[in-house]
Amino acid sequence: MSPLLAPEILRLKAAIVDSFNNERWMELGVLTECADTINKHSRLLRSLSWGDPDYPGMSSKSLPQ
Secondary structure, X not given: OOOOOXXXXXXXXXXXXXXXXXXXXXXXXXHOOOHHHHHHOOOXXXXXXXXXXXXXXXXXXXXXX
């Protein structure tokens, strides 16, 4: 990742953590052709639904590159 993109990625992650639900993740997956990646992520949607403290980290790892 380019250092110039890092601030934008962090702002995007913060917005996602604050506002995304399962449906929004699926929409992002469809729009970026990464729906399978999001569906197959072992922790992302589960940590979202359970409100787990590792959800922000799972979110940043799941952003399409």
